Amino acid sequence: MTVSVLGGGIGGLSALYYLTLRQNATKIKLFEASSRFGGWIKSSKDDKTNVVFETGPRSLRPTGIPGLATLQLIENLGIEDLVVPVHRSHVAAKNRMVYAKNQLCMMPNSLKGIFTTIPPFTKPLFYAGIKDLFTGKSKVPLEDESIYDFIARRFGEEIAQYAISPVICGICAGDAKEISVKFLFKEIFEKEQKYGGVIKGIFKSRKEKVQDANAVTANTEFTKRAKIEGWSIYRMQDGVEIIPKKIVEHLQNNENVELNLNSTCERITFKNDEVHILINGNTQISKHLISTLPSFTLGNLLEHQHPILAKELKSIQYVDVAVINLLYNNEDLLKQKGFGVLVAPSENLGVLGVIFDSCIVDSKNNTVLTVMSGGKWFDKHYGKDSSIQNIEKVALENISKILDIHEKPDVCLTHLNRQCIPQYIVGHHARIERIRKYIAENKLSLSLGGAASDGVGVNDVILSSKRIAEQLVL
Ligand SMILES: Cc1cc2nc3c(=O)[nH]c(=O)nc-3n(C[C@H](O)[C@H](O)[C@H](O)COP(=O)(O)OP(=O)(O)OC[C@H]3O[C@@H](n4cnc5c(N)ncnc54)[C@H](O)[C@@H]3O)c2cc1C
Numbered sequence: 001m002t003v004s005v006l007g008g009g010i011g012g013l014s015a016l017y018y019l020t021l022r023q024n025a026t027k028i029k030l031f032e033a034s035s036r037f038g039g040w041i042k043s044s045k046d047d048k049t050n051v052v053f054e055t056g057p058r059s060l061r062p063t064g065i066p067g068l069a070t071l072q073l074i075e076n077l078g079i080e081d082l083v084v085p086v087h088r089s090h091v092a093a094k095n096r097m098v099y100a101k102n103q104l105c106m107m108p109n110s111l112k113g114i115f116t117t118i119p120p121f122t123k124p125l126f127y128a129g130i131k132d133l134f135t136g137k138s139k140v141p142l143e144d145e146s147i148y149d150f151i152a153r154r155f156g157e158e159i160a161q162y163a164i165s166p167v168i169c170g171i172c173a174g175d176a177k178e179i180s181v182k183f184l185f186k187e188i189f190e191k192e193q194k195y196g197g198v199i200k201g202i203f204k205s206r207k208e209k210v211q212d213a214n215a216v217t218a219n220t221e222f223t224k225r226a227k228i229e230g231w232s233i234y235r236m237q238d239g240v241e242i243i244p245k246k247i248v249e250h251l252q253n254n255e256n257v258e259l260n261l262n263s264t265c266e267r268i269t270f271k272n273d274e275v276h277i278l279i280n281g282n283t284q285i286s287k288h289l290i291s292t293l294p295s296f297t298l299g300n301l302l303e304h305q306h307p308i309l310a311k312e313l314k315s316i317q318y319v320d321v322a323v324i325n326l327l328y329n330n331e332d333l334l335k336q337k338g339f340g341v342l343v344a345p346s347e348n349l350g351v352l353g354v355i356f357d358s359c360i361v362d363s364k365n366n367t368v369l370t371v372m373s374g375g376k377w378f379d380k381h382y383g384k385d386s387s388i389q390n391i392e393k394v395a396l397e398n399i400s401k402i403l404d405i406h407e408k409p410d411v412c413l414t415h416l417n418r419q420c421i422p423q424y425i426v427g428h429h430a431r432i433e434r435i436r437k438y439i440a441e442n443k444l445s446l447s448l449g450g451a452a453s454d455g456v457g458v459n460d461v462i463l464s465s466k467r468i469a470e471q472l473v474l
Helices: 010-020 064-076 126-134 147-155 157-172 182-195 198-204 221-228 242-252 295-302 307-314 378-382 388-403 428-441 458-471
Strands: 002-006 027-031 043-045 052-054 083-087 096-100 103-106 231-236 257-260 265-271 274-279 282-286 288-291 318-328 340-343 351-355 367-375 411-422 446-448
Touching: 002 010, 002 274, 002 282, 010 027, 010 242, 010 257, 010 458, 027 282, 052 318, 064 221, 064 458, 096 157, 126 147, 126 198, 147 157, 147 182, 157 182, 157 340, 157 351, 157 367, 182 198, 182 428, 221 231, 242 257, 265 295, 274 288, 288 458, 295 307, 307 428, 318 378, 318 388, 340 388, 351 388, 367 378, 367 388, 378 388, 388 411, 428 446
Parallel strands: 002 027, 002 288, 027 257, 096 340, 288 446
Antiparallel strands: 043 052, 083 231, 096 103, 265 274, 274 282, 318 367, 318 411, 340 351, 351 367
């Protein structure tokens, strides 16, 4: 049987990779619309300094089942030596800042910090825990709510506004007032609903059977190293793009695999137990289709036959993010070292945050920063002028305002990533369940991968593809 995979980003490539590991080999075809593989993962090297710029993902987490899956993939691809870990004791793991109330604020990173009043908060964070302990259950049981409302209800408005909202900007460029609590805290929310508090939930559920990440994904010396050495995050030397590149290398040696670039899917039609896929005007017939396309694209492709499914897929919103890579031939520009700074949306600055790349990886005596801009608020700030010049102007104004860096960068590289991150707004999980139910009830030979269904991070997308490939009946 032939399996077709749509999309040559990390989702599509890893689906192919895991399919090739199956015993009963099958013919697999991948169709990618653009002229390169990798999707949003894109790394480039500055000619003069050899510094790596990432225009998409840059930091990966080694923890949890998704984290382990990626580490194992990296090991199987033989590129574990290219991992650049950031240990928990490293300044970039410890120092995380928020720009709020017009000032740069260091988030507490010690027990002492929790009992002290630290700006932008007006009382010690310890009180947030007390509020959770003394606040009862919600009046009616909740199916879902925004992450902002959940945190404000349990820990107070300040924590929602100055701690959680910037983090949501950093993870999905979204508005915490819209993003579902289940996006980050599904289990915590469910326990809170059951036991009437977050802390209560954690303590009372201690005896419940916890699924140990190590139990489901076999550990190797390499994955154990991440745990023993206490990696907080890691990057890839030469950039994250080495992962899709190595997958492609691996797939090119497999005679059952066909990799097609410049191959745009124009229409999908399900006929009995076949899928007819229109690629550049020619029909490809497959037994099964794995889509890792953005959900709005998939919706358009099958709308003619499944308008209800298409409507659900197309109602998942995506945001635009501008990524501005900056390099200064001067190593001492940052007054405070750390991972970077996230901006509280209430500051209304047009930038989501700044990553201090040169504090995280060797940047050859340069200061290297990445400004993330727009997201949920892209139209508000750039609706009238979304030119690269204007985006760079706003980025540099904010670098000056937030970090007190006033000199001109020696390199300024800007990418505007349109509709790049799906938003898991309140009700998203229920929507994905309805979509999967529709696919099952209508017996469509279709599996849904990619960033819109099981998590927006690289790890989530890889794990989702792994599960699809392993569970597919061949
Ligand atoms: C700016 C930015 C920063 C990020 N930072 C991080 C980070 O630090 N850590 C992290 O874990 N995650 C991060 N992410 C998220 C991560 O990049 C994504 O989860 C992941 O790359 C999504 O992969 P994918 O394969 O699902 O989708 P994509 O990369 O979007 O791949 C989909 C592919 O489908 C192709 N395609 C589209 N239409 C068609 C068609 N009609 N026919 C055929 N092919 C088509 C596209 O060309 C594309 O190559 C970031 C994302 C962005 C945008």
